[in-house]
Amino acid sequence: MQKSMQKGQNAKSSEALIPSLVQTIEQAFQLKRNPLPWGKAIGAGICSGTPVLIGLALGNIKYGMLAGIGSFTYLYVSNIPYTQRAKRLFFVMLGLSLSVGLGTLVAPHPLASAFVVGMIGAVVSFIFGAFKIQGPSSIFFVMGFSLATGMPLDPAAAPVRAGLVLLGGALGWAIAMIGWLRNPHGPETTALRQVYRELAGFIDSVGTNRSHEKRQKLVSVLKSADETLSVGQVSWQRSGQYQRLLLLNDKANTIFLDILERLDGQAGKLPPHLGRTVRAIADSLDGKNGHPLPIDFQREPSAGGERLEADVREAAALVSEPITVMEREEHVARPSFRMVMGGAFDKNSIVFLNSIRFGLILAVAAIFAYSFELNRSYWVTLSCAAVMAGSTLIATFHRAIQRTIGTVVGIMVATIILSAQQQGWIIAVLIMALTALTELSIVLNYGLAAFFITPNALLLAESMAQQKSLSFFASARIVDVLMGCAIGLIGTLMIGRRQASSLLPHYIAKTIRSEQQYMLTLFSDRRDTVDVTQSIERRKLHTNLGNLKLVYATAVGEVPGNKTRLQFLWPAIFSIEHVAYLLDSCLKTGTCPVLSDAKLSQLLLAFETMAISAEQGVALEKKPIPEITGFSQLEKEIRVLQDALQVSCKDR
Incomplete structure (x- = not known):
């Protein structure tokens, strides 16, 4: 009986696996609905082709190709403040130069090359992950190193090659920073514009079934804007526009809290003119002033909405009034390098x-490729790195499919281009076009981008090395890509495929305990003896919260994964994030009450009980939450967190 039941269960699981596998493959070819980054695409094309044109004009196209590796610096541009962008791209430029120099030095020693490429991949991936840097991570550092190992062996040429890459990186850095001359606070303004658009969407959604989803997104956007503004602050420069953005950010947080307080008192939708005005604020955030917004308010505010409408008015006034009248200075704390x-x-x-x-x-x-003495063995390593760049196991599987098919098509394109024996200037134009097309298509689908990545990489590599027959390099390239994809996929499956799921209870408990310590500092008399904004408790909380969200996102992409359990955990994780947001809001108000020892003990017991419940997966008895004068939303959210943890534990 038991055997027959087990066979039935196995049959059901097999049947469920097939549709799941088919669905996963279909997802690999879906086009995302993202806006095309025309500005970045054009900039990337200019950066990649200009060094080649300069090298051609000086009579040495190979040097131009080398400098073109440094132009990959531009591909690490993202919507971050220019002060942070300048530093980030500078270190990317140095890293690419160092990678090519190291590749040239160790190229004669295959085992050393394998060890160094692994170190480069690990170190760069760690830094990008620790600082939550968006972008291609270590892929171009690995590419620079790998291409250097495929060049003619000449360790003495390491300084020259590294120097040329540095020059190309300097060009990419300069082009990426051009926007600073026109709009020094453009990225921060973009972040605030998104905040007010999401805030308007949340206002419109109140009283509908989309309210909770909009609230989740708004909390995430508010936190992202705080981080953007914190890294945009420069101690040696005082900008009125930057102060305006800080004040608008504070006001957006205040409006959000006003709405939450109002929802406690009454249900129903908010007046539509509030959403219209907040959306008008978002549309007017272009760095200009002196243009008052049309404020569409009723003469008599709706019941219970006086404070909310007053705050929306103040936000509109902040956009319209001249920068010179803003005498108040805002300072934003940023996490230290050591803490991160x-x-x-x-x-x-x-x-x-x-x-x-x-x-x-x-x-x-790399060792596998060197062991089989493959021609241009670095293509195996490059393909492996590209596949593993997926943030989850499912993303890795998608990348393996996309890169394999995209490479086959890309090789056909590259064969046509190289067989025509194009002139130098045509190669430069092709590189510019292929780079721009890559940036446009990669936001839609990585497989589509691979159509352009492959011929571009081949043009770059084969122009710096002695070519064999086109049929030989095309077939070898396909074999190398298949090997690299297979190694990356198998390695990811074998090592830590359920790693994130097993770590999730630990990170939930760790983050709850961080909130407990932060709250103790915030609501005790110890607050008068420390700078809470810069306190280690606050910094640890935000570090642990970021790690928790990363672990959860990774766990969602694991195969096999318990999707039902993860769905039940999400409300608890969002509630943890919202408690952290509310604690920061308490800090910003400057009116946090000093709670009695009895109330603090109750709060500490409640948080420790929740942490133990998350660790052990047991639904423990809920503890009473004392009154926190003036911060009823925080009380409510702690109770919500208790309920969410109980539901998630019962599901295990």
Whole structure:
């Protein structure tokens, strides 16, 4: 009986697996509905082709191609403040130069090359993960190193090659910073514009079934804007526009809290003119002033909405009034380098574990390629790195499919281009066009981008090396890509495929305990003796919260995964994030009450009980939450968190 039941269950699981596999493959070819980044695409094309044209004009196209590797610096541009962008791209430029120099030095020693490429992949992946940097991560550092190992062996040429890459990187840095001359606070303004658009959407959604979803997105956008503004602050420069943005950010947080307070008192939709005015604020955030917004308010505010409407009026006034009248200065705390690295460099850190896995598999791929003495063996390593760049196991599987099919099509395109024996200037134009098309298509689908990545990489590599027959390099390239994709996929499946799921209870408990410590500092008399904004408790909370969200996102993409359990955990994770947001809001008000020892003990007991419940997966008895004068939303959200944890534990 038991055997027959087991067979039935196995049959059902097999039947469920087939549709799931088919669905996963279909997802790999879906086009995302993202706006095309025309500005970045054009800039990337100019950066990649200009060094080649300069090299051609000076009579040495190979030097131009080398400098073109440094132009990959531009591909790390994202919507971050220019002060942060300048530093980030400077270190990317140095890293690419160092990668090419190291590749040239160790190229004669295959085992050393394998070890170094693994180290480069691990270190760069760790840094990008620890600082939550968006972009291509270590892929272009690995590419620079790998291409250098495929060049003619000449360790003495390392300084020249590294120097040329540095020059190309300097060009990319300069083009990426051009926008600073026109609009120094453009990225921060973009972040605030998104905040007010999401805030308007949340206002319109109140009283509908979309309210909870809009609230989740708004909390995330508010936190992102805080981080953007914190890194945009420069101690040696005082900008009126930057102060305006800080004040608008504070006002957006205040409006959000006003809405939450109002929802406690009454249900129903908010007056539509509030959403219209907030949306008008978003549309007017273009860095200009002196243009008053049309404020469409009723003469008599709706019941209970006086404070909300007053705050929306103040936000509109902040956009319209001249910068010179803003005498108040805002300062935003930013996490220290030591705090960020300390939070990521931990035996249980998903960033640390993922970077070790990335470097190890990359080194294995390089050793495998060298062992079989493959021509241009670095293509195996490059393909392996590209596949593992997926943030989850499902994303890795998607990348393997996309890169394989995209490469086959790309090789056909490259064969046609190279067989025509194009002149130097045509190669430069083709590189510019292919780079621009890559940037436009990669936001839609990586497989589509691979159609352009492959011929572009081949043009770059084969122009710096002695070519063999086109049929030989095309067939070898396909074999190398298949090997690299297979190694990356198998390695990811073998090492830590359920790693994030197993770490999730630990990170939930750790983040709850961080909130407990932060709250103790915030609501006790100890607050008068420390700078809470810069306190280690606050910084640890935000570090642990970021790690928790990363672990959850990774767990969602694991195969096999318990999707039902993860769905039940999401309300608890969002509630944890919202409690952290409300604690920061308490800090910003400057009116946090000092709670009695009895009330603090009750809160500490409630948080410790929740942490133990998350760790052990047991629904423990809920504890009473004392009154926190003036912060009823925080009380309510702690109770919501208790309920969410109980539901998630019962589901296990």
